[in-house]
Amino acid sequence: MRNIWTIASRELNAYFVSPVAYVVSAAFLLVTGLLFSLIITSTLDASLSPTFSNITFILVLLAPALTMRLLAEEQRMGTLELLLTSPIHDWQVVVGKFLGSLVLFIVMLLGPTLLYVALLLAFGKPDYGPIVASYLGVILMGGAFMAIGVFTSSLTQNQIIAYILGLVILLILWISGSMSQIVGGGAVGDAVSYLAITQHYNSFLTGVIDTPNVIYPLSVIVVALFLATQVLQTRRWR
Amino acid sequence: MTETMIDVQNLTKDYGAYVALRDVSFEVQKGEVLGFLGPNGAGKTTTMRILSGYMPPTGGSARIAGFDVFEDSMQVRKRIGYLPETVPLYTDMSVWDYLGFAARLRGVSDRDNAIERAMELTNLTDRADTLIGKLSKGYRQRVGLAQAIVHEPEVLILDEPTIGLDPKQIIEVRHLIKSLAGEHTVLLSTHILPEVSQVCTRVLIINQGKIVAEDTPEHLSARVRGAEHVYLQVAQPKPEIPTELEKVKGVLGVKAQDLTQGVYEIETNLGSDRRSDIATMAVQRGWGVLELRPVGISLEEVFLKLTTTEGEE
Numbered sequence: 001m002r003n004i005w006t007i008a009s010r011e012l013n014a015y016f017v018s019p020v021a022y023v024v025s026a027a028f029l030l031v032t033g034l035l036f037s038l039i040i041t042s043t044l045d046a047s048l049s050p051t052f053s054n055i056t057f058i059l060v061l062l063a064p065a066l067t068m069r070l071l072a073e074e075q076r077m078g079t080l081e082l083l084l085t086s087p088i089h090d091w092q093v094v095v096g097k098f099l100g101s102l103v104l105f106i107v108m109l110l111g112p113t114l115l116y117v118a119l120l121l122a123f124g125k126p127d128y129g130p131i132v133a134s135y136l137g138v139i140l141m142g143g144a145f146m147a148i149g150v151f152t153s154s155l156t157q158n159q160i161i162a163y164i165l166g167l168v169i170l171l172i173l174w175i176s177g178s179m180s181q182i183v184g185g186g187a188v189g190d191a192v193s194y195l196a197i198t199q200h201y202n203s204f205l206t207g208v209i210d211t212p213n214v215i216y217p218l219s220v221i222v223v224a225l226f227l228a229t230q231v232l233q234t235r236r237w238r
Numbered sequence: 239m240t241e242t243m244i245d246v247q248n249l250t251k252d253y254g255a256y257v258a259l260r261d262v263s264f265e266v267q268k269g270e271v272l273g274f275l276g277p278n279g280a281g282k283t284t285t286m287r288i289l290s291g292y293m294p295p296t297g298g299s300a301r302i303a304g305f306d307v308f309e310d311s312m313q314v315r316k317r318i319g320y321l322p323e324t325v326p327l328y329t330d331m332s333v334w335d336y337l338g339f340a341a342r343l344r345g346v347s348d349r350d351n352a353i354e355r356a357m358e359l360t361n362l363t364d365r366a367d368t369l370i371g372k373l374s375k376g377y378r379q380r381v382g383l384a385q386a387i388v389h390e391p392e393v394l395i396l397d398e399p400t401i402g403l404d405p406k407q408i409i410e411v412r413h414l415i416k417s418l419a420g421e422h423t424v425l426l427s428t429h430i431l432p433e434v435s436q437v438c439t440r441v442l443i444i445n446q447g448k449i450v451a452e453d454t455p456e457h458l459s460a461r462v463r464g465a466e467h468v469y470l471q472v473a474q475p476k477p478e479i480p481t482e483l484e485k486v487k488g489v490l491g492v493k494a495q496d497l498t499q500g501v502y503e504i505e506t507n508l509g510s511d512r513r514s515d516i517a518t519m520a521v522q523r524g525w526g527v528l529e530l531r532p533v534g535i536s537l538e539e540v541f542l543k544l545t546t547t548e549g550e551e
Contacts, residue, residue, distance in 0.1 A: 002342075002345075003343070006339065006342045006343055010328075010331075010339050013331070013335070014328070014330055014331075017330045018330060077324075077326070077327070077328070077329075078322060078324035078325070078326050079326040079327065079328060080326075081287075081292055081320075081322045081324070081326050082320075082322070082326035082340070082343075082385070083343070084291075084292055085290040085291050085292050085315055085318070085320050085322075086315060086340075086343040086344060087312050087315040087316045087343070087344060087345065088343055089312075236292060236293045236294065
């Protein structure tokens with residue numbers, strides 16, 4: 001655990017000295033802020049859910065930008081050699097990187113949105129359940145996105161390629177919701193609709209926390225981080 | 239009492255069809271400084287990467303402090319300090335933070351003291367708060383060295399530690415490596431030959447993935463030499479000087495290298511020193527000796543001889 005935190009905390013520090021974290025955070029808050037104010041002023045409904053339902057797509061675009069550097073840059077700069085020859089396991093490097101990006105996501109992107117909650121509380125009587133569930137949902141979904149980004153970042157030395165690969169995977173997961181309607185029923189349709197992020201995420205927005213919807217992002221995280229570890233290990237054999 | 243710290247047996251590494259190392263075996267005793275010498279692409283970096291646990295060998299075994307580098311990788315990694323060929327630096331960190339990170343990775347408990355000690359040894363103390371990205375090549379190399387010694391490892395593996403340094407810094411780094419020997423065991427690679435004779439207790443010459451020679455720097459020179467050479471410069475060069483000199487007992491041959499400058503190269507029997515006889519003759523004949531010194535064959539020549547004959551096979 002100490003090793004993981006060593007990696008994660010270095011990653012957090014690196015985020016704050018580079019402009020990427022600030023730019024991504026500002027972009028995220030600008031867009032969600034616009035959405036929030038437009039939605040609130042038109043619906044006059046003290047609810048966070050309409051705003052949060054739009055976060056999915058914003059994160060599809062922005063999450064890979066937060067993670068693209070993580071392992072690609074280590075490989076390009078040769079610092080991966082330091083990590084892989086230190087008394088620390090490959091999976092601890094990967095999990096550390098992931099946690100660093102997840103903490104950044106929670107603090108820099110989600111943290112400031114608590115202002116929206118404060119506004120709702122000040123001017124209306126929002127339902128607490130959906131708000132808490134929405135935050136849990138968005139953290140789980142963000143975690144899955146970050147893990148996929150860690151994986152694509154392990155594949156290349158090039159941050160841009162890592163970003164594009166991450167974006168493509170997330171876009172496929174995002175559109176599989178509508179694809180499942182085209183495919184129709186049956187095993188294939190079920191599989192495609194299970195992959196759809198929006199379907200699992202949207203139930204959180206209504207205030208429902210049920211097991212399959214929690215397991216889905218968690219399994220994406222586990223699989224993506226496992227694959228990233230495998231990629232690091234095969235890198236040693238070259 | 240000696241203790242084998244690095245034990246490499248029949249190490250082989252291939253990248254597909256390309257064989258980078260074949261059947262390399264050597265041992266390094268505690269406190270030794272072993273120089274790893276070879277042209278680029280000879281297999282130095284590959285060997286060091288295997289020893290550091292970065293990549294597994296294709297065949298053979300390597301043990302550090304008794305632990306197999308592949309089976310007990312974590313035990314090995316705790317005991318080594320490794321400076322890779324590409325110095326692994328985070329340019330967005332300060333020297334202090336970077337060394338702190340390296341110390342944390344190795345589980346150093348008293349970090350502040352460890353960092354201060356490493357910075358002192360590498361002359362970095364005044365740069366503690368400088369961002370690594372703003373440092374010159376020489377300083378970066380030193381930060382890399384500091385990183386390798388911050389946890390006081392038993393074994394130091396240094397891949398080209400003096401590359402990119404200016405002459406003054408090179409001397410400092412060599413002193414540092416020498417001072418670390420004894421307590422630590424050092425394996426360093428280089429293609430700067432004087433470095434080997436100055437720093438290393440033993441040399442290993444590797445070429446095309448194979449060890450071609452292993453000895454002390456002095457013995458290696460002597461082995462290839464075959465005869466002693468003496469350099470003589472006189473004020474009044476005369477045509478009869480070579481024939482006269484050849485009369486001195488033990489002198490095998492004399493070559494006039496530069497007649498106008500009066501420079502001669504005298505070859506004498508191996509293991510004999512004929513300088514006083516030569517000087518006596520020169521003084522008696524009134525040639526006016528300007529300079530008389532033994533010519534050691536340089537490691538460069540040894541190295542070229544060994545690596546080129548190998549290549550011609």
